[in-house]
Amino acid sequence: MIKLEHIFKWYNIGGTRSFVLKDINLEIEQGDFISIMGPSGSGKSTLLNVIGLLDEPNEGHYYFMGEDVLALKSKKRTALFQSHMGYVFQSYHLIDELTVYENIETPLIYKNLSGKERKAIVGDMLDRFGIVGKKDLFPAQLSGGQQQIVGIARALAASPKLLLADEPTGNLNSKQGEEIMALFKQLNEEGMTIIQVTHSEKNAEYGKRIINLLDGQVK
Amino acid sequence: MFSLLNIIGLSFGLAGFMFIATYVFDELSYDRFHTQADRIVRLNAHIHMGESKLDMARTSDMMGPILRDEYTEVEDFTRLYVSSGAKLIKNGDRWIKEAHLAHADSSFFRLFSYQTLHGNLHHALTEPNTVVLTRSAAERYFNSTDIVGRTLETNDAENTVYKITAVIEDMPGNSHFNYDFLFAMDNASYENWGALLSHNFTTYILLKNATDQSLLETHLEEYVHKHCLPAAKQFMDVASMEEFRTQGNLFYYDITPIKDIHLRSNLMGELQPNGSLQYVYIFSAISLFILLIACVNFVNLSTARSASRAKDVGVHKLLGSSRSGVAGQFLTESFLLSFGGIILAIVIVVLTLPLFNELSGKAFEINDLINVRSLPLIGLLTLFVGLVAGYYPAAFLSAFNPLQVIKSRSVVTSGKSFFRSSLVVFQFAISITLIVGTFIITTQLQYIQHKKIGYERENILLVSDYHVLGNQTKAFRDDILNLPGVKIGTVSGYLPVSSSSRNDNPYSKETVMSAHNSVSMQTWYVDEQYLPTFDLELTVGRNFSAARLADSTSVILNETAVKHFDFGSEKDAIGKKIHFQLGDNMKSYEVIGVVKDFNFESLRDPVTPLGFFLGNHPVEAAFKIETADLPALLAHIENSWNKFAPAYAFSYRFMDEAFDSMYRAERRMSRLSLTFAALATGIACLGLFGLAAFMAEQRRKEIGVRKVLGSSVVGIVIMLCRDFVKLVLIALLIAVPIAWWGMSEWLEDFTYRIEISWWIFALTGIISIVIALLTVSTQAVRAARANPIDSLRNE
Numbered sequence A: 001m002i003k004l005e006h007i008f009k010w011y012n013i014g015g016t017r018s019f020v021l022k023d024i025n026l027e028i029e030q031g032d033f034i035s036i037m038g039p040s041g042s043g044k045s046t047l048l049n050v051i052g053l054l055d056e057p058n059e060g061h062y063y064f065m066g067e068d069v070l071a072l073k074s075k076k077r078t079a080l081f082q083s084h085m086g087y088v089f090q091s092y093h094l095i096d097e098l099t100v101y102e103n104i105e106t107p108l109i110y111k112n113l114s115g116k117e118r119k120a121i122v123g124d125m126l127d128r129f130g131i132v133g134k135k136d137l138f139p140a141q142l143s144g145g146q147q148q149i150v151g152i153a154r155a156l157a158a159s160p161k162l163l164l165a166d167e168p169t170g171n172l173n174s175k176q177g178e179e180i181m182a183l184f185k186q187l188n189e190e191g192m193t194i195i196q197v198t199h200s201e202k203n204a205e206y207g208k209r210i211i212n213l214l215d216g217q218v219k
Numbered sequence B: 001m002f003s004l005l006n007i008i009g010l011s012f013g014l015a016g017f018m019f020i021a022t023y024v025f026d027e028l029s030y031d032r033f034h035t036q037a038d039r040i041v042r043l044n045a046h047i048h049m050g051e052s053k054l055d056m057a058r059t060s061d062m063m064g065p066i067l068r069d070e071y072t073e074v075e076d077f078t079r080l081y082v083s084s085g086a087k088l089i090k091n092g093d094r095w096i097k098e099a100h101l102a103h104a105d106s107s108f109f110r111l112f113s114y115q116t117l118h119g120n121l122h123h124a125l126t127e128p129n130t131v132v133l134t135r136s137a138a139e140r141y142f143n144s145t146d147i148v149g150r151t152l153e154t155n156d157a158e159n160t161v162y163k164i165t166a167v168i169e170d171m172p173g174n175s176h177f178n179y180d181f182l183f184a185m186d187n188a189s190y191e192n193w194g195a196l197l198s199h200n201f202t203t204y205i206l207l208k209n210a211t212d213q214s215l216l217e218t219h220l221e222e223y224v225h226k227h228c229l230p231a232a233k234q235f236m237d238v239a240s241m242e243e244f245r246t247q248g249n250l251f252y253y254d255i256t257p258i259k260d261i262h263l264r265s266n267l268m269g270e271l272q273p274n275g276s277l278q279y280v281y282i283f284s285a286i287s288l289f290i291l292l293i294a295c296v297n298f299v300n301l302s303t304a305r306s307a308s309r310a311k312d313v314g315v316h317k318l319l320g321s322s323r324s325g326v327a328g329q330f331l332t333e334s335f336l337l338s339f340g341g342i343i344l345a346i347v348i349v350v351l352t353l354p355l356f357n358e359l360s361g362k363a364f365e366i367n368d369l370i371n372v373r374s375l376p377l378i379g380l381l382t383l384f385v386g387l388v389a390g391y392y393p394a395a396f397l398s399a400f401n402p403l404q405v406i407k408s409r410s411v412v413t414s415g416k417s418f419f420r421s422s423l424v425v426f427q428f429a430i431s432i433t434l435i436v437g438t439f440i441i442t443t444q445l446q447y448i449q450h451k452k453i454g455y456e457r458e459n460i461l462l463v464s465d466y467h468v469l470g471n472q473t474k475a476f477r478d479d480i481l482n483l484p485g486v487k488i489g490t491v492s493g494y495l496p497v498s499s500s501s502r503n504d505n506p507y508s509k510e511t512v513m514s515a516h517n518s519v520s521m522q523t524w525y526v527d528e529q530y531l532p533t534f535d536l537e538l539t540v541g542r543n544f545s546a547a548r549l550a551d552s553t554s555v556i557l558n559e560t561a562v563k564h565f566d567f568g569s570e571k572d573a574i575g576k577k578i579h580f581q582l583g584d585n586m587k588s589y590e591v592i593g594v595v596k597d598f599n600f601e602s603l604r605d606p607v608t609p610l611g612f613f614l615g616n617h618p619v620e621a622a623f624k625i626e627t628a629d630l631p632a633l634l635a636h637i638e639n640s641w642n643k644f645a646p647a648y649a650f651s652y653r654f655m656d657e658a659f660d661s662m663y664r665a666e667r668r669m670s671r672l673s674l675t676f677a678a679l680a681t682g683i684a685c686l687g688l689f690g691l692a693a694f695m696a697e698q699r700r701k702e703i704g705v706r707k708v709l710g711s712s713v714v715g716i717v718i719m720l721c722r723d724f725v726k727l728v729l730i731a732l733l734i735a736v737p738i739a740w741w742g743m744s745e746w747l748e749d750f751t752y753r754i755e756i757s758w759w760i761f762a763l764t765g766i767i768s769i770v771i772a773l774l775t776v777s778t779q780a781v782r783a784a785r786a787n788p789i790d791s792l793r794n795e
């Protein structure tokens, strides 16, 4: 499904190149469940962003379902990815002006689903994550953990083929974390490809494969 | 970038404010320079009889002296006589036409305050054949002001020579009259001295105390009974004032304090066109609004800028900076910016002063705007603007809970943006009102230009000062008519533009005149070529004929006159007689024709009764011309003029120009409103631009998230623009009724006027939305196209 070849990513700091990703080669099959680990600043989020095409590598090739996406026009590229991907951000990135309900609904609006379909899906999500009571609250009125759960619910609402999750359990207690992991595992078994970034060995174990990053290199 | 927008917006607003404030103060300052201004009043007469209503700033020659002799509150009086119009004054061997002159009593200088350059004003006009000149007139004729004792020759009666007895400084521009020459009253070419019911003098009264005004007004009523009524009985069928009144008539005098004349008086016989309080109000409002818009911008842009610095402020406060320290920093910045704005505003004022003078018709100089009186005000304004504009962001940001700012993802909650949104709505409401005003004024002017006024005004050349030709008027006319390109011509001073001669007289159907049956009618003496020259249409009857001797007692009426005389149909009017009482003589005229009504006054006023009489009135001549080479034709006509009247300058004008000059005030209004609408809209757009930039900045993260979740660039742009369009629509809703009401009031002045139609509002709405969208969309597109990763980078 995903094939990364010689991916380099660097920033020019004071005239010298500071590498964040160095020669990453990676193949991910449909139905995979991958955990990316590594110390802070090792490039985990950057790698996830490259895969999610929020960020472009400076060098290398990236094939998504056989297509050379870096060669695609940006419009087509976003369309391709948006129809396949759900993204859970490390710092949630909920829309402050919208309620929990509306936040979860937003990606469905962009998918041009009808109001009825949206209502059913959002209701299902609220149910599944046990946040029905919070649906009319604004993000500022939620705890960090609750916001993270809304972020996950929003990513899953559009039932993506590929879920990219950047430390999805970073702000959750261990019981909540386990529940989310169990959910991920179930979704993976149902066919969803998942790539998650985590600091927790235990959560990483839920994946079928663990990739360790150190200084932008796969170890 | 923000600071620049801020300063530019503020400085244009301030410059506009300074201009209009100067204009308004000038309008308000009229006639206040006279040291006795508080005690000087002008007398007005109001005579309403039947259909004719005369409200005039004139009295008889007798009224002033009688009031002074009989009532103790009247300390002094002075009169001006201007009805003899322009004079020709000899300069070397050329005669120059001078229009700015009057005959004045010697008491003129006891009431009014002018600076003497030479001579003694106390005795200046006591003797006949004396004249007082202003500095500029003296310099024009003598290249010197030290000319007391020298003489001026005029074309009065027997070429009167006047002795110059004093020279004064030029009369200030902010005065309701402005003369270059004041001649002795004894030389006024007036025939009805002593006639209590002839109103031809402008009379000013100096009261003993400023508080005596109401006392004088009660005495004016007494004056009518005691002096005017007996005089009226001599030739009119009235027994008492009561009877006169019960017949629906009015005859009374009142007063206008001299300081109120310019803005509050608009009577017949004003000495020059006055200003209007309505316009002063409108302009004051506009100037305040423009200042407000500029300040609002300043607030909006400052807030926008400071919001992006909220985090810094939060950190500073966490590190121990005090609340007043933070507020002080913002206020200082705001003061510096407003100071920069003032400096730039002064530069703009200096550069655009000629433009403003042309727009406003004033002659301001730089030191009228920037002087020792206005500088402290300007300083205060700087402080005020700085304070108002700096206060909001200073108070707002310094009151932040620093922790919240640092932690939070959103800095400004929607409650605060409501405040800024209302500011934008307010700005747009003002500019929409001004745009609508501009449209309506322009449409009305278009309407005036293109309305069928009932006579020909294209290609008509008017030759002025025709009377200097003496007994050669006919010869000159025939000479001109022989030129190729000249079709037809007529000699008469009575022209269908308000700047020409007028002559109002009472006529009646019956031989005994009473208040019932008298019709006050314009009496125009014309020749038999008048109707064809102006293409006036006879509905029934015939034109005058040079061959018929009897036509000297014939009259041609307009349709309105037929109606007022109640002759029935126009056909019925033919052959009827109308009568005119002149002293003991009764003159009778037979109606031989009726012309279709035409607008011989400005379209502000309705058509009034008018009668054409065959007669000689050689004041101007009108020639209908048709030529491809106008300069050559004009040169030929001038040649001919120089043959007949070598000592007099040839002066001419065109009928369409004379017509246009009746609407000078309206055209000025239209240009002013256009300018200020553009200014207000421009400043409002600057504000909108700033707000859009601010919103885009504030919603950066949201935009990023939405893009990741699948929104297209277009979707984001629409989302961002929609909010602003909403604001403009709200502004439109607020502005429409205000503009509707205001412009209806303005149009009220016109008897002939356009209907305010919905398309003006629709068009204005579309224009303002387009302007708003153009302003906002650059920001919106930029925000929408930004790479989401830049705004979503982990913090």
Ligand SMILES: Nc1ncnc2c1ncn2[C@@H]1O[C@H](COP(=O)(O)OP(=O)(O)OP(=O)(O)O)[C@@H](O)[C@H]1O
Pocket (backbone or CB within 6 Å): A011, A020, A038, A039, A040, A041, A042, A043, A044, A045, A046, A047, A090, B794
């Ligand atoms: N815009 C940027 N300019 C310069 N360096 C950057 C920029 N963005 C990220 N980096 C650097 O890239 C490196 C990798 O960042 P990344 O966010 O991928 O780390 P991470 O592994 O996700 O860390 P964490 O576990 O703390 O989230 C960091 O050293 C960071 O300093």
Ligand SMILES: [Mg+2]
Pocket (backbone or CB within 6 Å): A044, A045, A046, A090, A166, B794
């Ligand atoms: Mg990270």
